[in-house]
Amino acid sequence: MMDLASGSGRPYRSELRERQAAETRHRVIESALRLFSRQGYRATTFAQIAADAGVSVETVQKHGPKTSLLQSAVQLAAFGVEGESDIFATDVGRAILAVRDADEFAALLGELILAVNAPSAGMWMTIAGAARGDEELSAYQSELLSGIRSQVGRVLRYLDERGWLRSDLAFDDLVEAVCVITGPEAYVRFVEFDGKSAEAYQAFVTRMMRETVLNVTR
Numbered sequence: 001m002m003d004l005a006s007g008s009g010r011p012y013r014s015e016l017r018e019r020q021a022a023e024t025r026h027r028v029i030e031s032a033l034r035l036f037s038r039q040g041y042r043a044t045t046f047a048q049i050a051a052d053a054g055v056s057v058e059t060v061q062k063h064g065p066k067t068s069l070l071q072s073a074v075q076l077a078a079f080g081v082e083g084e085s086d087i088f089a090t091d092v093g094r095a096i097l098a099v100r101d102a103d104e105f106a107a108l109l110g111e112l113i114l115a116v117n118a119p120s121a122g123m124w125m126t127i128a129g130a131a132r133g134d135e136e137l138s139a140y141q142s143e144l145l146s147g148i149r150s151q152v153g154r155v156l157r158y159l160d161e162r163g164w165l166r167s168d169l170a171f172d173d174l175v176e177a178v179c180v181i182t183g184p185e186a187y188v189r190f191v192e193f194d195g196k197s198a199e200a201y202q203a204f205v206t207r208m209m210r211e212t213v214l215n216v217t218r
Contacts, residue, residue, distance in 0.1 A: 024053075024055060024059065025063055027053040027054065027055065028049060028053045028055060028059065028060055028063050028069070029063070029069065029072045029073055029076050030053070030076065031049045031052035031053035032044070032049050032069040032070070032072070032073045033073035033076055033077055033123065034052060035048055035049060035052060036069075036070060036073055036123060036126050037077075037122040037123055037126065040126055040129070040130070041066070041070060041126050041127070041129075041130035041137075042130060044066075046060045046061055046064065046066075049069070067136055067137060067140055070123075070126075070127065070130075070137075070140070071140060071144070073123060074120065074123050074124070074127065074144070077119050077120035077123045087151045087154060087155065088154070088158075092112050092116070093155075095108060095112065096108065096109075096112075096155060096158070097158075101164070102159070102162075102164035102210075102214040102215055102216045103210070103214075103216050105159065105164060105209075105214065106206045106207075106209040106210045106214055106216065107206050109182070109205060109206065109209055110202040110203065110204075110205040110206030110209070111202060113182045113187075113202075113205050114187075114198055114201060114202040114205070117182075117184050117187035118187070118198060120184065121184040121187045121188050121192075124184035124185070125184070125185075125188060127140075127141055127144070128141065148179065149175060149179055152175050152178050152179055152182075153171075153175050155178075156171065156174055156175055156178065156213075159214070163215065164214055164215055165213065165214065165215055166212075166213060166214065166215050167215065174213050177212050177213055178209070178213055181205060181208045181209065181212070181213075182205060187201060190204060
């Protein structure tokens with residue numbers, strides 16, 4: 001029989017509380033993502049998020065402020081996890097590490113970017129709209145874009161080490177090209193504004209990577 005007086009049951013109770021806290025946070029972020037995408041950042045309140053998540057307003061506020069919820073919602077929408085700062089530690093990064101040549105990378109990237117942008121492009125546009133006139137959100141947007149550029153640079157350096165990048169263009173120009181080709185703005189323009197299919201968008205990303213960034217021999 002477990003000796004409760006000795007405290008041997010405490011690690012289990014601690015792990016249970018941590019797991020419950022993590023599950024609650026995930027529900028809160030999922031609700032924030034849903035509401036931000038549906039009705040915008042400014043129109044969404046803590047009370048609405050709490051009602052959607054089935055928790056108290058105080059619980060939502062513990063995971064705030066709203067800018068923090070927005071940041072976590074973007075990470076969840078784009079990568080399925082929040083707080084991950086190393087792209088090679090994500091499923092996306094591990095898939096990149098498994099490719100065998102530049103042509104395969106281009107095909108994979110088209111698939112991955114569609115999977116990232118389809119659920120998260122709405123959140124990106126929410127940030128862009130909310131950042132106008134809001135210094136805190138504007139600073140966050142700049143930080144987010146800088147982080148994305150840094151991650152793109154990491155991926156391209158990995159490709160460059162394998163001889164898969166074009167050598168006739170400056171490295172920074174290649175980074176900029178990838179940011180433009182794979183950015184959520186391009187997805188919104190291509191799919192939502194121009195009405196083209198998700199499959200056409202995926203093929204576009206793959207083709208542009210092969211033609212403008214990679215050293216692909218055909």
